[in-house]
Amino acid sequence: MVSYKELGLVNTVEMFKKAVAGGYAIPAFNFNNMEQMQAIIQACAETKSPVILQVSSGARKYANQTILRYMAEGAVQYAKELGWEHPQICLHLDHGDTFELCKSCVDMGFSSVMIDASSLPFEENIKLTKQVVEYAHKYDVTVEAELGVLAGVEDEVSAEESHYTKPEEVIEFATRSGCDSLAISIGTSHGAYKFKPEQCKVDPATGRLVPPPLAFDVLHEIEKKLPGFPIVLHGSSSVPQDEVDTINKYGGALKAAVGIPEEQLREAAKSAVCKINIDSDSRLAMTAAIRKVFAEKPAEFDPRKYLGPARDSMKKLYMHKIINVLGSAGKAE
Numbered sequence: 001m002v003s004y005k006e007l008g009l010v011n012t013v014e015m016f017k018k019a020v021a022g023g024y025a026i027p028a029f030n031f032n033n034m035e036q037m038q039a040i041i042q043a044c045a046e047t048k049s050p051v052i053l054q055v056s057s058g059a060r061k062y063a064n065q066t067i068l069r070y071m072a073e074g075a076v077q078y079a080k081e082l083g084w085e086h087p088q089i090c091l092h093l094d095h096g097d098t099f100e101l102c103k104s105c106v107d108m109g110f111s112s113v114m115i116d117a118s119s120l121p122f123e124e125n126i127k128l129t130k131q132v133v134e135y136a137h138k139y140d141v142t143v144e145a146e147l148g149v150l151a152g153v154e155d156e157v158s159a160e161e162s163h164y165t166k167p168e169e170v171i172e173f174a175t176r177s178g179c180d181s182l183a184i185s186i187g188t189s190h191g192a193y194k195f196k197p198e199q200c201k202v203d204p205a206t207g208r209l210v211p212p213p214l215a216f217d218v219l220h221e222i223e224k225k226l227p228g229f230p231i232v233l234h235g236s237s238s239v240p241q242d243e244v245d246t247i248n249k250y251g252g253a254l255k256a257a258v259g260i261p262e263e264q265l266r267e268a269a270k271s272a273v274c275k276i277n278i279d280s281d282s283r284l285a286m287t288a289a290i291r292k293v294f295a296e297k298p299a300e301f302d303p304r305k306y307l308g309p310a311r312d313s314m315k316k317l318y319m320h321k322i323i324n325v326l327g328s329a330g331k332a333e
């Protein structure tokens, strides 16, 4: 048993309290490898933004849960080395699906876990969430739960159709499960193909697809039911079209990839939404940078020569999100 406190990590309690009161959101960035982790920490140290490092089931399979945990410990030391005196870094399990998995993360030093039982019936979702909460809270580890179904594909989490969270269920769910934050479904979705072209309009000026707006009415209803309660948005990448264009220009084939417009996320961040999950955008930035090097310098075979630019590009993306979308810069001085 290792407590996250010994590793210099923090849970989400203070982060979320300040974010809800201050009208901004904490970035939750997924990480799978060293370059991504370095880019996240460089961006957060430079902007003094609190951050949630997320580990998905795909990341655990790819990089190994233990390695990622040690990388998070390294991230805290790296942040200090970069001059961030009091780094606020949370290590979070993304989409935990069993009690045993959540427990193993609590036991090895994660400071926050998500139990996603949203595919189960309401009563079973409450029951499993409560079981995780009871264990995690013994060690001051915070728990995110989910109500409603997001469409899209994220590692092993996938659903054909979305079902908006029902505002009339949130009070009972939050009270009985004891969760610390709640992921809701209001139209965001996982992956880089968030909407089918037929769901979108076409912007006549640019020819780009414009997705349907998020269900802010549902969000506001939920806020009214649970004043000040931390709300989480998954699947909130914006799929920057310049990255998609770069990928396609250098041999990629991403067709009709479309995300959540940043102005809508900006609006959500001002509400009770205090954690916004971004994964696909970083994948796109990394892929675009690597494809560009491969196309322009075909003789290059030193991985540092393409992973380096990929890291720089991800850092730029993370800083943009922190400063221009989530508003979390300067909140962890």
Ligand SMILES: [Zn+2]
Residues within 6 Å of the ligand: 095, 154, 190, 234, 235, 277
């Ligand atoms: Zn998710």
